[in-house]
Amino acid sequence: MKKFHSDISGFYKLSIEDRIKLLTELIDFTEEEKELIKTLGYFKSDQIDRLIENVIGSYQLPFGLAFNFKVNDRDYIIPMVIEEPSVVAAASKAAKIARKHGGFHSENVKPIMFSQIQITNLENIESARKALKEHKDILLKIANEQDPLLNKLGGGAQDIEIREIQTNKGEMIILHLLVNVLDAMGANVVNTMAEAISPKVEEITGGIVYLRIVSNLAIHRVAKCKATFDKEMLGGKNIVEGILNAFEFAQADPFRATTHNKGIMNGIIALTLATGNDTRAIESGAHAFASLKGQYLPLTKYKLDDEGNLVGEIEVPLALGIIGGMTKIHPMARLALKILKVESANELSQVAAALGLAQNVAALRALAAEGIQKGHMALHSRNIAKLAGVPDNLIGKVVKKMMEDKKIRVDYAKEILKKIEEGENL
Numbered sequence: 001m002k003k004f005h006s007d008i009s010g011f012y013k014l015s016i017e018d019r020i021k022l023l024t025e026l027i028d029f030t031e032e033e034k035e036l037i038k039t040l041g042y043f044k045s046d047q048i049d050r051l052i053e054n055v056i057g058s059y060q061l062p063f064g065l066a067f068n069f070k071v072n073d074r075d076y077i078i079p080m081v082i083e084e085p086s087v088v089a090a091a092s093k094a095a096k097i098a099r100k101h102g103g104f105h106s107e108n109v110k111p112i113m114f115s116q117i118q119i120t121n122l123e124n125i126e127s128a129r130k131a132l133k134e135h136k137d138i139l140l141k142i143a144n145e146q147d148p149l150l151n152k153l154g155g156g157a158q159d160i161e162i163r164e165i166q167t168n169k170g171e172m173i174i175l176h177l178l179v180n181v182l183d184a185m186g187a188n189v190v191n192t193m194a195e196a197i198s199p200k201v202e203e204i205t206g207g208i209v210y211l212r213i214v215s216n217l218a219i220h221r222v223a224k225c226k227a228t229f230d231k232e233m234l235g236g237k238n239i240v241e242g243i244l245n246a247f248e249f250a251q252a253d254p255f256r257a258t259t260h261n262k263g264i265m266n267g268i269i270a271l272t273l274a275t276g277n278d279t280r281a282i283e284s285g286a287h288a289f290a291s292l293k294g295q296y297l298p299l300t301k302y303k304l305d306d307e308g309n310l311v312g313e314i315e316v317p318l319a320l321g322i323i324g325g326m327t328k329i330h331p332m333a334r335l336a337l338k339i340l341k342v343e344s345a346n347e348l349s350q351v352a353a354a355l356g357l358a359q360n361v362a363a364l365r366a367l368a369a370e371g372i373q374k375g376h377m378a379l380h381s382r383n384i385a386k387l388a389g390v391p392d393n394l395i396g397k398v399v400k401k402m403m404e405d406k407k408i409r410v411d412y413a414k415e416i417l418k419k420i421e422e423g424e425n426l
């Protein structure tokens with residue numbers, strides 16, 4: 001057995017090949033596993049090596065397409081990267097139901113991001129606040145000098161907000177620098193600007209600046225989308241009633257609201273990942289936004305229209321870009337944007353909000369009707385059969401038997417396989 005330890009320095013200085021060599025001195029890889037690590041797919045080794053630190057390989061996920069989406073009268077095919085079965089099918093289904101009544105209607109999402117500048121050790125909060133207000137123009141000027149291209153394109157630092165917060169280390173002023181980041185996600189843009197203005201902020205307030213960093217609670221970049229889902233296509237009055245009940249459950253109970261919102265994020269994060277955007281930024285922003293009123297609430301709302309159809313609405317902050325970050329570097333992200341045919345970050349966010357709403361309706365419909373497991377289980381049972389070592393030509397048969405008997409388990413798949421091999425007629 002190789003002696004295993006994790007006390008390794010300078011791993012980043014090695015080539016990918018040498019990193020794998022070092023790793024094989026610590027871990028007994030089979031020949032097959034060694035080949036697997038070396039499979040970088042569509043990445044060139046120098047390309048992937050620049051993305052994060054200590055890279056040894058790449059990691060693939062399924063890339064699927066959701067259909068039937070009409071958002072603001074435009075049709076979209078939505079790329080989704082996700083490992084969970086039935087999410088893509090569910091989104092397509094709900095989009096078809098929304099289509100009957102004109103599809104999704106999304107509002108413009110202004111790409112305003114902001115960075116926070118933490119000003120401490122202030123002798124006089126009031127005079128510091130006043131000084132910041134008086135020097136707003138010079139602060140914006142310094143900020144805008146950091147990104148002339150963004151400025152030229154019509155974006156850039158636009159405004160400041162001044163907040164006071166009480167902390168265990170005393171009172172602080174938190175300065176928000178609001179920036180129109182146009183088609184970028186914008187974290188680097190606003191971080192750079194915040195760092196650049198901080199010496200001036202210290203000079204004019206007499207305080208000490210510590211943190212200068214984007215807020216992922218992008219409240220100035222909230223996507224709002226609405227759609228009407230046909231009563232009959234949803235499955236009738238009882239199902240719609242079930243969806244309304246599910247919504248009220250989530251409104252009243254954070255335990256349910258968390259799962260309700262997880263369903264929404266199934267869609268939004270799959271598109272976020274497909275387009276090379278920052279999934280953690282979207283997740284943290286969405287969940288913080290859901291808690292803003294003091295209780296964790298659902299990101300969607302439902303009511304009936306006069307004909308008894310379901311009207312759904314979603315509000316969620318979406319810091320999504322079509323430029324910057326990984327969006328143009330990742331070959332599949334580039335392809336995803338091409339399939340999606342969006343021309344701005346605004347448009348991408350509008351589509352993402354529609355997808356989140358569709359995903360939620362699909363999940364609630366399934367919960368109110370047949371239960372969530374039915375859809376999940378068809379694909380899941382295939383995976384279970386594979387895991388049990390069922391050969392490809394027998395998977396259909398084993399899956400069918402597992403589904404009929406409602407026993408989707410590896411041991412049961414093995415038992416069925418054994419029976420088939422023994423010639424039993426199932």
Ligand code: NAD
Pocket residue numbers: 147149150153155181182183184185186187188189190191214216278281321323324325326
């Ligand atoms: P980026 O750093 O690549 O900047 C985008 C650049 O593109 C801008 O400087 C801008 O000048 C230029 N640009 C050209 N044409 C443009 C157009 N039409 N619209 C907008 N910009 C245009 O990317 P970013 O979006 O500033 O930063 C995103 C990255 O930052 C992500 O990878 C994210 O993971 C990372 N990040 C996130 C956090 C966080 O969320 N807390 C913190 C740090 C970094």
